[in-house]
Amino acid sequence: MPPIYPSTALKNQQREIKQLADTQIVYITENGRGKYVFMSENVLQKQIDSAVENALYEARMAEALRESREDFAQGRFYSSRADLLAAVERKRAQHD
Missing domain, CATH: 3.40.1620 (YefM-like fold)
Structure with missing residues (x-):
């Protein structure tokens, strides 16, 4: 309290x-x-920093959701876990 x-x-x-x-x-x-x-000024700064961090997090989450909806609309999704893991392995192989 x-x-x-x-x-x-x-x-x-x-x-x-x-x-x-x-x-x-x-x-x-x-x-x-x-x-x-x-x-105190320190408490105020912590409150400001926390508010900024929360706002940035919300913005990143909104962007990720927008991108995921766009990906789904464009057919860029995986139907199973196995398909997803195979895609990850292909991507790793490209970077090696």
């Missing part, structure tokens, strides 16, 4: 909130509702 503090805690519990913010996102509420997030 992520740490959640009322905005008044920023005054009364600064040290505790800063320590938590060094390793994770701390949520700050006002009038019982989510209002702010507090984190």
